[in-house]
Amino acid sequence: MATTMRAAVYGEFSGPISIQEVPKPYAPVGGLLLRVKACGVCRSDYHGWKGLDSDIVQHGLPFTPGHELSGVVVKLGQGTTKFQVGDRVAVPFILSCGNCRQCARSRPTICEGQAQPGFTFPGGFAEFVAIPRADRNCSLIPPKVSFVQAAALGCRLTTAFRAVMQQGRLKAGETLAVFGCGGLGLSAVMVALAAAENVRVLAVDPSEEACKKALELGAWHAFDAKEGDEYVRAKVAEVTAGFGADVTVDAAGFAKSCENAVWCTRRGGRMVQVGLPHGEEPRLPMARVAGLEIEIIGSHGLAATDMPLLLSMVAAGKLQPEKLVEREVNLEDGAKALEDMEKGSALGMTMITNFKGKVVVDPVDGCWLGRCSPGQGQLRSAPFAAESFRALIDKVYKSASTVRGGVSSPQLDRAERGFSFRSQGPLDMRMDPTDATLRPAAWYVANLPEEELEKHIIELGEEVHLLSIQGVHAMTCCENELKP
Structure with a gap:
């Protein structure tokens, strides 16, 4: 191994x-x-x-x-x-x-x-x-x-879940305002709509693309933070009948996003700081926090x-x-x-x-061997011994309804001197260990779920190349590591 x-x-x-x-x-x-x-x-x-x-x-x-x-x-x-x-x-x-x-x-x-x-x-x-x-x-x-x-x-999603549902305690019928709609903020939008009933989600971000994505995920309104702090605060007040949001989440960590989240939190509401702060420290309106009994809550992970x-x-x-x-x-x-x-x-x-890189080698009967790019599949791990390959094929053949194969050498006419196996009748594997010109290398395709193939591999205590092509899973093995 x-x-x-x-x-x-x-x-x-x-x-x-x-x-x-x-x-x-x-x-x-x-x-x-x-x-x-x-x-x-x-x-x-x-x-x-x-x-x-x-x-x-x-x-x-x-x-x-x-x-x-x-x-x-x-x-x-x-x-x-x-x-x-x-x-x-x-x-x-x-x-x-x-x-x-x-x-x-x-x-x-x-x-x-x-x-x-x-x-x-x-x-x-x-x-x-x-x-x-x-x-x-x-x-x-x-x-x-x-x-x-x-x-x-x-x-992102676990962190957003804790921030919105546990620390923010978002309830059915409430309004959530999310400040910063990167990966964490968009996750907060998704979590709120999935975990609480009849909630209204407001999204605030300086990116037009981020605002559009938030709306696609189901946000009620999205506001462009580039328009300025007063604009953002006025728009949140406008759509909440002047009350503000029940729960606000700063998912960006900037001073302005934190400050605006506090300003947009309603009387008795909850403001959750989940974005990692960086740069300038926020200047919070603590008189507003005290007078309106606004809770400011930190949130970390799940x-x-x-x-x-x-x-x-x-x-x-x-x-x-x-x-x-x-x-x-x-x-x-x-x-x-x-x-x-x-x-x-x-x-x-x-x-x-x-995790295995981009190198692609010649195709064999439509199946790719080697390290493949995402467009052609994904091939992982390392070589293992011929005896293990023989045992692996035997195990998988018994549980697969379709098995087909051939050697990976370009010299396909010499298949009988490498590994070979047929899909009809008993499993037939042949190899000529004296043939040094043909590296023992082979592949098979089986219509098993990927996790089932993984289990077969792991039971043998070996590693194997695993490649997925358009929903079909293939495995390869060879004596020597395929080099870029």
């Missing part, structure tokens, strides 16, 4: 993020080793890359970012009992300890000893990630929920115990996080997307789903 993996790494703050071969981590005691299937590129990762996160500073460089992730269990750490190898797992970005004063008070989001992928330890911009405290914090992904949907919940609720909402179609995903990319483009946040954040989520 391969001992290294590909990962996005930066060696200095604000420096280049490169794709490197690094040692593959081990499953920690009480934890899991996951093969990462999806990882979001978040503004918080950008803050860490800029050197603004104390946990990363304390950890030291080089470092691998990524905290919005989902994956498949490939190894269990000693003492882990909740999961099995092959399970599909969602990972929250706050992994609470369960031992501190705050955990004892049921406040795991402010755990004094919390661990965070991509902040306190290397994260999901890699083929594999080691996750501690798994039994306490990780959740099984329901069958109807994809890896991308689960990863999209990992930070308790891991609440993750199954959100996953069930996705499975039921009530929450649709995939609507916030703008594009799926490979590891190289994910690293570039993080660097490009220097120019401003993209409106939708960027999700890394291909």
Whole structure:
């Protein structure tokens, strides 16, 4: 089994993020080793890359970012009992300890000893990630929920849910005003409309595109913050009969967005600060806060115990996080997307789903072998032994209704001297180990769900290339690593 993996790494703050071969981590005691299937590129990762996160500073460089992730269990750490190898797992970005004063008070989001992928330890911009405290914090992904949907919940949607529904306590029939409609703010719009009945959502952002997206998601009104503070406050007052919003959320973290959120909160209302502050400090009207008994509440992440609720909402179609995903990319483009946040954040989520690069080799009967770009499929992991391939084919053949195959060598007329197998009758595999001119390499296509193929692979204790092409799953193996 391969001992290294590909990962996005930066060696200095604000420096280049490169794709490197690094040692593959081990499953920690009480934890899991996951093969990462999806990882979001978040503004918080950008803050860490800029050197603004104390946990990363304390950890030291080089470092691998990524905290919005989902994956498949490939190894269990000693003492882990909740999961099995092959399970599909969602990972929250706050992994609470369960031992501190705050955990004892049921406040795991402010755990004094919390661990965070991509902040306190290397994260999901890699083929594999080691996750501690798994039994306490990780959740099984329901069958109807994809890896991308689960990863999209990992930070923005979970954080928005706590801010709006738990800290903001939004109730049926109330009005919510969201200031800042990037990924977090749009998540707040989506969560409010999915989790509370008959609510009216107001969106405020200086981007016309962001306002348009908020309206598409169901916002009642969207106001252009470029028109100025007085305009924004007047428009919120106008559509709320002069009262203001019951709940306001600052999802941007700018001084003006925070100030406007307080000014637009009604008498006895709740203002939630969830966007990470940066730059100028806000000047808050504390006389208004005191006189109108406005609550100002901080919000951070979501308790891991609440993750199954959100996953069930996705499975039921009530929450649709995939609507916030703008594009799926490979590891190289994910690293570039993080660097490009220097120019401003993209409106939708960027999700890394291909961790093996862009190289494409010749097609065989319409099936692609090698490292493939997202447009042609996604191919992951490393080579393994011929005996394991023989056992794997045997296992999958018994459960697949369609199997077809051939060798990956361009010399297709020599198929009988490489691996071959037929879809009719008993499984027939042949290989000539004395033929040094033909590398033992083969592929098959089976109409099994991807997670079923993953389980077959993992049961053998090996890694295998997995490629999806238009809903059909293929696997390849070879003795030597395919090089770019």
